[in-house]
Amino acid sequence: MQKLPLMQAKAGMVLARDVFRGNSPTGMPICGKDTLLTDALIARLENMDVQSVSVQGHPVWEEGELSYDDLQRELDRRFEKTIQDPLNAILYDIHKAHLIKSMEGEGGRQEE
Amino acid sequence: MDDKRSELKKIIMDTKTLPTLPGVINKLNSLSDNDKASVQEMAKVVTSDQVLSARILRLANSPSYGFYRVSTISNAMILLGVNVVKSLALSSSIFEIMEKNSVGLWEHSLGVGVAANLLARRLKLPECEEIATAALLHDIGKVIVSIKCNEAEKEILKLVRDRGFYIREAEREVLDTDHAEVGGWLAKSWFLPDKLSEPVAFHHDVVKSENHRIKTSVVHIADVLIKASGFGNSGDCHVPKIQQVAWDTLKLNEQVLSDVVDEIEDKLVEVKNFSLEMIGS
Numbered sequence A: 001m002q003k004l005p006l007m008q009a010k011a012g013m014v015l016a017r018d019v020f021r022g023n024s025p026t027g028m029p030i031c032g033k034d035t036l037l038t039d040a041l042i043a044r045l046e047n048m049d050v051q052s053v054s055v056q057g058h059p060v061w062e063e064g065e066l067s068y069d070d071l072q073r074e075l076d077r078r079f080e081k082t083i084q085d086p087l088n089a090i091l092y093d094i095h096k097a098h099l100i101k102s103m104e105g106e107g108g109r110q111e112e
Numbered sequence B: 001m002d003d004k005r006s007e008l009k010k011i012i013m014d015t016k017t018l019p020t021l022p023g024v025i026n027k028l029n030s031l032s033d034n035d036k037a038s039v040q041e042m043a044k045v046v047t048s049d050q051v052l053s054a055r056i057l058r059l060a061n062s063p064s065y066g067f068y069r070v071s072t073i074s075n076a077m078i079l080l081g082v083n084v085v086k087s088l089a090l091s092s093s094i095f096e097i098m099e100k101n102s103v104g105l106w107e108h109s110l111g112v113g114v115a116a117n118l119l120a121r122r123l124k125l126p127e128c129e130e131i132a133t134a135a136l137l138h139d140i141g142k143v144i145v146s147i148k149c150n151e152a153e154k155e156i157l158k159l160v161r162d163r164g165f166y167i168r169e170a171e172r173e174v175l176d177t178d179h180a181e182v183g184g185w186l187a188k189s190w191f192l193p194d195k196l197s198e199p200v201a202f203h204h205d206v207v208k209s210e211n212h213r214i215k216t217s218v219v220h221i222a223d224v225l226i227k228a229s230g231f232g233n234s235g236d237c238h239v240p241k242i243q244q245v246a247w248d249t250l251k252l253n254e255q256v257l258s259d260v261v262d263e264i265e266d267k268l269v270e271v272k273n274f275s276l277e278m279i280g281s
């Protein structure tokens, strides 16, 4: 799953999460997950002040964006001084799990 | 206090070159001590400063506060409460001081503000806005060190780069004080309440916080979380140790931490855009 500013959303991407008005779960729901984005739908979301959407896979790779391996290496480097500490080790594991989750369905890139 | 440090304190706190808070903030603070000051009166004070009003409205609508669609100051006062607006007014002034100095540090601070807010909400703590404001302010001492001790700052950064020191260790080595203490001095000179100045002064040494240890703990943990995310640039590239006393004070556990990290990572995408937008304008 990847969270994108609406500007970067493109027709053909598939929503990984429900979208609510005003980007808040207390707002009115606009469309559900698994919806296929179209240009018309994106325009509608724009009009409803939606600022970002979560889509399946990891469809947008920005220039300079790090690969999973690079991200993993950076995470290790940030924690290198304190990983032996039990509390920091908990935090490290959480981040590592998050990293894996954020890259899930990476193959989505090829669907375009 | 030994000579070097008191000498430095004098230099640092020389008010002629210290960033000041706009008069509006002081006016607001004096009004708030008087409970009878009406919301309208406070709104009038804020509205008299157009730049400040605009910033408050942008912040009120920003992802770091999680509110949305607030279009006038009196609405903001009614919807968000007087304390929130006071916090926002202060935040916007901090923003102005920080953006001029370092975008990386501003991003770090905004990130810690977001993280502190989410953590405080998740733990259902009172005064979440004050906690977020203290978090936004927590590294303000770094700005002061940079403005006032430019040469020393170079030495500090060199120690960090070449010898792998944490910023704070390097500051202690070179200045005999650190940005947390300096930030605490500054907060005092601005007459900010203890609930803001304590978290600033003790975010790297929670055990020293006596009256507002919960708030200080939140700011400490939020700082660690944002460093773990690698968001912004605090100057430190290593995640500091989570202080046991902060963990215990907040009764944290793995589940809470994991939920909050998820929420933070989610929010940071928006914050990144917001921060770019604010800096671009």
Ligand SMILES: [Fe+2]
Pocket: B138, B139, B179, B180, B203, B204, B223
């Ligand atoms: Fe700090």
Ligand SMILES: [Fe+2]
Pocket: B108, B112, B138, B139, B223, B234
């Ligand atoms: Fe920090």
